[in-house]
Amino acid sequence: MFLLFATVIAMGQTVPGGQAMPGKKRMDVTVPFAGNGQQLADSEFMFVTAVCSRLNIMPILVKYETVKGYWEHQRKPGVTGPVRPPFLVVHGNVMYDLYYQSNADTPYLQKESYQHTLTTVLTVKVKDQYPMHVAFTTRMGNSPLYRNLTDFNLQFTNRDFKDMLMQRAQGWDGLRLKQWKYLDSLKGVINAKEQEIGRLQHWDQDPSQLLKLIQIRERQLYGRLNDSIGRLKDSLAGRLHGPDSLRHDNGADSLMARYKAQYEENKQKLDSLQAALAKLQRLYDVKNRQFGGDKKQLLLGALNGRGSNKEMADKLENMNLPDSVLPKGYRQLLAVRSFGIGRTMVNYSELTAKNISVLGMQVEYNPSYYFAFATGVVDYRFRDFVSTQNRTHQYLNLIRIGTGNKDRNNIILTYYTGRKQLYNFNTTVTDSTPIAPQDYRIMGLSLEGHWALGKNTSITGELAKSSLPYYARAEHGESVMGSVLQLHDHTNEAYSIKAISLIPQTGTRINASYKMMGANFQSFSLYTTGSRQTAWNVRVDQPFFKQRLMLTGAIKKNEQVNVYQLLNYNSSTVFKSLQATLRMRKWPVLSVGYFPSEQITKLGDGRLAENQFYTLVGTASHFYKYHHIMMSTILSYTQFYNKQADTSFLYFNSKNILLNHTVFLDAFTINGSLTDAINTDYKLYGIDGSVQWKLRSWLTVGGGMKYNWQTTYNVAHIGYTGMCRVVIPKVGELALMADKGFVPGVNRQLVANNTGRLTYTKTF
Template sequence: MMRGLNTYAQLQRSTTLPGAPGKGTIVVFPRGIRQSSGQVSYLLAADTGNNIRMIPVFPDKLYDTGVWHQPPHKPFLVVHGNVMYDYYYQGKIDTPYQQKDVYQHTLSTWMDLTIRDQYPVHVAFSTTQGNSSLFRNITGFSIQYTNRDFRNLLIQKLKNWDVSRIKQLKELMDEKALLDAKEKELSQLKSWLSSPAVLQRLVEAKEKELYGKHNDSLSGIPVIPSIPNINLRYKAGIREPCSNRLLSDTSIESQYTARQQQLDSLQKRWQQMDSSYHAHQLQVGNLKGDMVQKISTSRNNAELSAQLNSMNLPDSVLPKGYKTLLAIRKLSIGRALADYSELTAKSISIQGIQVEYNPRYYVAFAAGTIDYRFRNYVVYNGSPGQYLTMIRGGYGMKEGNHLYVSFFRGKKQLYNQRTGTDSTTPDYNIMGMAVESRWQISKNVYVTGEVAKSSLPYYQITDDDTKVRSMLRFSEHRNLAYSLSANGLITKTHTKLTGVYKVLGAGFQSFSLYTTGAKQIAWSVRVDQPFFKKKLMITASVRRNDYNTTYQQANYQSNTIYKTIQATLNIKHYPVFSLGYYPSSQLTKLSDGSYIENTFYTMVGTVSHFYKIKRIMMNTLLSYTRFYNKMDDSSYVYYNTNSILLNHTMFLGRFTVQSTGSAAMNGEYDLYGANGSVQFKAFKWLEIGGGLKYSYQSVYDLSKVGYTGNFRVMIRYLGQLEMMADKGFIPGTEKKLVSNNTGRLTYTKTF
């Protein structure tokens, strides 16, 4: 069914369509049509299936408008996500604070929005409320766009588009086969017409006609090749049968004349088919290489934009403004992570606005409040309001060579709210600036360097000085810091190397670290090395003063060097072995400006295996843990303890049976446990389970029995409801076992 003749006015960009046979391709613009050769009448039509075609008008011909399919209408907004409510009860908390009968309500939702099937937006909301005086009530909301989400959407759409192009490619290959057959037919006809025997026969026929002379040379005439009758159909939908039947006239002259006419007609037909084939080939586009692979392996958005631009993708896959959308690394409102550089702001959660734009140059802005410091993201201690403002700019891609300049300011509380005899609140405002550069030495090796200078802290600044002057006084080195990091990959051996070196002045302040009052020299080196075709992975590292926590308090420095080593062996059809030796440390504040550090190591080894015995799937896990510490240097209950745990799970159709045995021994305090539980999937919408827990304590010869129970029910159209109750026993004061009851009720709706 034809819907109109002015459809071309709705096109948003130029489109190449096949023209009439022998007339070249047609370029359709939003306001007109251009063809490379000749004048011909066209009908631009669309059927009820949104198939649009430029059709040349010929009399007595059949047309097919269902060749190049336009995508169906997409909804303006598509929403996927979930809503979750969680109620959690704890009868007793012993770490890191002691409290009884604590409950918390949590309501959260996340939604992935896709606007016009082109623009992804992530929305999240969460609030936690409870009765504890220690644990905070927290509410957060965020709306965020990232080029990572846009990139993933492009990859998914390109995969789907590749599937639809397979049909187009098959049609193009079929058309090429018909073109090759027609070319073969043309070649055979030319060969017959130029055959010396045929030409000799023509001469003899002429002589016979003029002189009546007859020379028999029939035996030398080659047999006319048999050409198959192929019903050709080219893409514009014109159907013309090809006839190879010779005329009934047996004279060689009549046959030759007929063949010449057939050659002319065949030559013209071949040119028409060739023109149509090349036009369709342009529409299908460049099919060489894996487009998805090219996009997935692009190192940055500039490289990705160049790849996409060369692919000549349609609007259904590649929207307008895609280069700008790829250049917007982040655009968020609400709670989000501010993660910029080693010496400015790193892994800080703020509530505010963040923008990061990186086409070739780089611009970033962040402003928001920081509502926590050391531990009080969970635990409330009444700290004053804190905030961060950051401006960054420079040239170069973030993943490549670049030079960025940063300026930050804000308020950060590190110490007690009130100090001194006058009970005044110290000035916690800080400001600073930094210069960061990244050098891509080779494809797999790059180095990042940064120099930063901040204002002096309030306790180091003099009465006649200001924060701005202390930051801009370059002769002052107490508030200076610099960092150098290197990352490399040795492709031949698959060795990954990482190193960091930092020097932080005693008066340097930033939102990447919470250490002031003492000069810090920190460094770390890490090596990841696979062996035996990546079946064995070994990771080793050493570090000094390089703490992962960003909330450590002030006036502390250490010369301790920490060592870490981990090995994992994973061979197909065999158990997975893992062994690690990790450092741990405790900081204890003795008085203002005085700290003591207690360090100890922990060794953890595990063996796990997933296997089948007589059609029964099973999983077995064996774990061993050793804490290398003493009672006088740690308040941890299991000091200098050897702990072993064995867990076995069987999957018996609708039943899942699990059993666990454990033992923790340190010579003075031994604790043994045994658990057993069964999970039963009664229906697709109902699952129930329960079990018993046994604990034995050796000091007072105490035996305790606990229990656990749970269920999960799926309610059609409404969502999923889960409930859990657990009664167990944990170590308490005087090495006794103390009852601990926990419960949880969770509702989830996914859409």
């Protein structure tokens, strides 16, 4: 038995431990005591391996000569197949927000209002190959000014699909990634040797070497001249001054010898480098063919190319890439510029549909030809308020067909139709007699062309013709399509041209546009009708001092878009704006702007009044480090140039100054600000400070105080703010905010406004 145990010890493996192995079969082995009276026991396991099982023996220090062992049956690991990606991979966030406000800071009287908002934004990958974006939002509250909304959007763009292909191209698989890194390092060695060869090839042409050679030649010539003069002196004096006559000559000869030696050394080094470079280049070519490095460069070049989507797909197809890089249907998906269901944005052209929010579907498909389609409900003349009135149903149907690349040269024909309510918010009733509903349908055709004139200039031109308004058609009894096809009537026509250019030598960017719309022209980009409209806009961006200073100037006419304008409104005001931004390293960012604004007011008798005013804004912001502490400082100045009769703003023709400073410490964020609001009636001074303390990685609390002093009325107001943010693992982030502030009230005095917000956010 002793020999058996000794054999076990000799053949076994030692695994640290000392605890019994639960769930294993136990057996006892009797072992005699050692000659010195100590038991052959230890605090380690002893294993004896076999083909499919092993013998585990755990010696334990016990009183008797017995060792307790455990028998474990080890199964052979099964063969696992390739891991399949899940059908859906979802990442994104979910946010719930509850907002409370005791007094609304609006021209409308509203008290004790609250609003619930639930929003989620998701990035979805189907089979880890097809990326999409999903967004959902719903909002409800007790405010009479805001109606409850629920929107959904599913969006796919070829931009996201290209980004996914780029990521796969960068890391094809682990082996190829290592191979490409090897190729990159080998290419770096080749580039270094090429630079060294270039340096040696032009060594003798370097200005310093040429100067040195000239100096050596001069010393040789000077030495020979001194030698001839010295020999003449020696003959006259009867003695020869050997060292003096040979000093210059020997020095020049030694310099020339060293120069020739260095030349021969560089020549030999150049020959060896050229031989080594040829060997490295052959090795790089062989490895590049083996690793498929050309495919990677071709793949990245195809995805970054400026050709059409069809040309891109043809290049990818000729590369014979595996399915792990190019999924099925990639040719069609690369041609899908955008596809959306739900609440989508339709932005096609200046004269058809521009920046229109549609609840429906839209798609853009652009391989070598162009096709676009959009349909859905349009919320025209209805913002979030006035929810108690019945809304007239409005819709848009649009089809675009053309040829060329949407981002380069193209010609596109557009047909649009739908219903747009511009004339009344809803069908009214007078003396209990309903007014007959009018035919508000519109229809039109547009032809648009885009031309790229080189790399830095592009021109877009468009002409369109629409149906006549319902009141103009009623005079002649024409149909909607019939009014479109009347070529002799030019009142329902529109023209547009736009140019964008960059001057590389000066970095100047120029944007210019011009539009002319007839009195009876109708589209989903134009709100007004009934008067001939002309609009133009010119903007120039000019950098100075190596992009440190940027000047922006703009001038425009009739470019304001307002859904509450009267139908025959036509503005002749020319607005000017100017902005300058200075960015210098280690200096604050300075920005100054002079911007126009306007306010459209509908008077009680149906007339329209337009008021203009300008705003001067100047800011200086700096993010810096002081004594290893990060800080941020912002100084802002704002001034309105208007009159009390020009606007309903309470602070007309006012000046506002703000100074804000923030200090970022390890666990604290300290913020303080000073404000000064000056108008013709009084001055309002304010000071506030707040602190946020990160107690733990999952807990942040903060609070602050604010003080306001209003002159003329000599009233002081004290407010406060508080916040708390808690991060719960696997649950999300919970944030709570409360604030007591002040808003303008009646008689130009401040009234208290209590706000609160509860927010829950989960990111996954």
